[in-house]
Amino acid sequence: DAGVIQSPRHEVTEMGQEVTLRCKPISGHDYLFWYRQTMMRGLELLIYFNNNVPIDDSGMPEDRFSAKMPNASFSTLKIQPSEPRDSAVYFCASRGGRFLSTDTQYFGPGTRLTVL
Amino acid sequence: AQKITQTQPGMFVQEKEAVTLDCTYDTSDPSYGLFWYKQPSSGEMIFLIYQGSYDQQNATEGRYSLNFQKARKSANLVISASQLGDSAMYFCAMREGDSGGGADGLTFGKGTHLIIQP
Numbered sequence: 001d002a003g004v005i006q007s008p009r010h011e012v013t014e015m016g017q018e019v020t021l022r023c024k025p026i027s028g029h030d031y032l033f034w035y036r037q038t039m040m041r042g043l044e045l046l047i048y049f050n051n052n053v054p055i056d057d058s059g060m061p062e063d064r065f066s067a068k069m070p071n072a073s074f075s076t077l078k079i080q081p082s083e084p085r086d087s088a089v090y091f092c093a094s095r096g097g098r099f100l101s102t103d104t105q106y107f108g109p110g111t112r113l114t115v116l
Numbered sequence: 117a118q119k120i121t122q123t124q125p126g127m128f129v130q131e132k133e134a135v136t137l138d139c140t141y142d143t144s145d146p147s148y149g150l151f152w153y154k155q156p157s158s159g160e161m162i163f164l165i166y167q168g169s170y171d172q173q174n175a176t177e178g179r180y181s182l183n184f185q186k187a188r189k190s191a192n193l194v195i196s197a198s199q200l201g202d203s204a205m206y207f208c209a210m211r212e213g214d215s216g217g218g219a220d221g222l223t224f225g226k227g228t229h230l231i232i233q234p
Contacts, residue, residue, distance in 0.1 A: 033221060043207065045221035055220065091161060095220075103149045103168075103211055105222060107161035 002026070004108035006092050012114045018080040021111045023092030024073055031095040033105060034067055034077050038088045049075065082115045089113070119143065120208050120225035127230050135195040137228050139208035142189065148212045150191040151222065152182065155205040164206075167191055203232045 005024040013019055025032045033048040047057040049069045057067070064083070069075040079086055089112050093105040121140045129135045141150065152164040167175045167182045175182040183192040195202055209222040 031220060035222075042226050043209075043222075043224040045223075048221055050220070059221070089159065093161075104151070104163055104166055106163060107153075109160050112159070 004092055004094050004106055006090075006108035006111050008111060009109060010112050010114075012116065013082055014116050015083055016081045017115075018078065019082045019086075019113060019115075021077040021090050021092075021113070023075045023077070023108060025075070025092070025094030026096070026106060027073070029094035029096045029106075030072070031105075032069060032075050033093040033095070034075070035091040035093065035107075036088045037091065037110070043091075046077070079113075082113075084115045087113055087115050118225075119223045120210055122208055122225035122228050124228045125226075127228060129198055129230065129232055131200060131232050131234050132197055135198050135202070135230065136183070137193040137195075137206050137208075137230065139191045139193065139225060140189055141191060141208075141210050143210065143212050145212040148210055150182070150184070151209040151211070152180070152191075152193045153207045153209060154202075155207065155227070157204070161207075165193065198232050200232050200234060203230060205229050 004026055007022045030051050034046040035043050036046055037043045044059055046059045047067045048055055052069045065079055067077045089110045091110045092108045095105045119142050123138050148169045150167045154162045154164050165175050165177045165180045165182050167184050174184050179196045181194045183194055205227045207227045208225040211222050
């Protein structure tokens with residue numbers, strides 16, 4: 001079975017450019033999460049969706065960040081305009097159930113973003 | 117206050133020895149889940165083991181076990197018979213709540229960098 005798929009794996013861009021990160025969750029999972037990992041702040045939740053609906057975006061750092069999930073098999077995280085401090089590894093994760101017994105989140109390989 | 121505390125930034129362990137990675141947590145929610153993930157140098161996050169707050173027994177998965185002490189709010193990961201391939205960052209994480217008001221995202225600790233020496 002395919003795990004969570006993210007693209008691109010690496011992205012290098014210049015300050016001010018638009019960046020779009022993509023994620024395909026595990027088939028049948030109804031929760032999708034976006035996390036960011038930096039040396040300074042560690043792993044932090046940005047936003048998550050349930051059945052394609054954004055539930056909590058309180059972790060999104062600024063209005064420059066936006067996320068969408070147009071269908072059950074695809075999500076995007078967009079940064080416009082990008083800044084050097086956005087450089088990080090961005091992870092997408094998915095989960096198949098609401099209750100703790102089916103709680104495990106499975107992570108994609110991550111996108112390493114570098115903003116020059 | 118931190119919700120997940122991992123007090124060991126780094127550890128060196130001899131191959132084949134057992135390893136205990138510490139994790140303490142803070143929550144007032146009676147229903148929560150605790151997780152351990154492994155992040156090798158390649159960067160991916162690999163799920164290792166899960167413990168629910170109502171589970172009566174400590175979780176085990178192969179060489180991994182979770183020493184769950186609810187009263188002390190600790191959830192230490194034990195790796196038996198360590199191998200060179202166990203060298204990685206290890207993260208403890210928590211999800212609070214099982215009802216509609218619970219938070220669904222994971223809160224992570226800062227991690228422990230484990231190095232297994234031959």
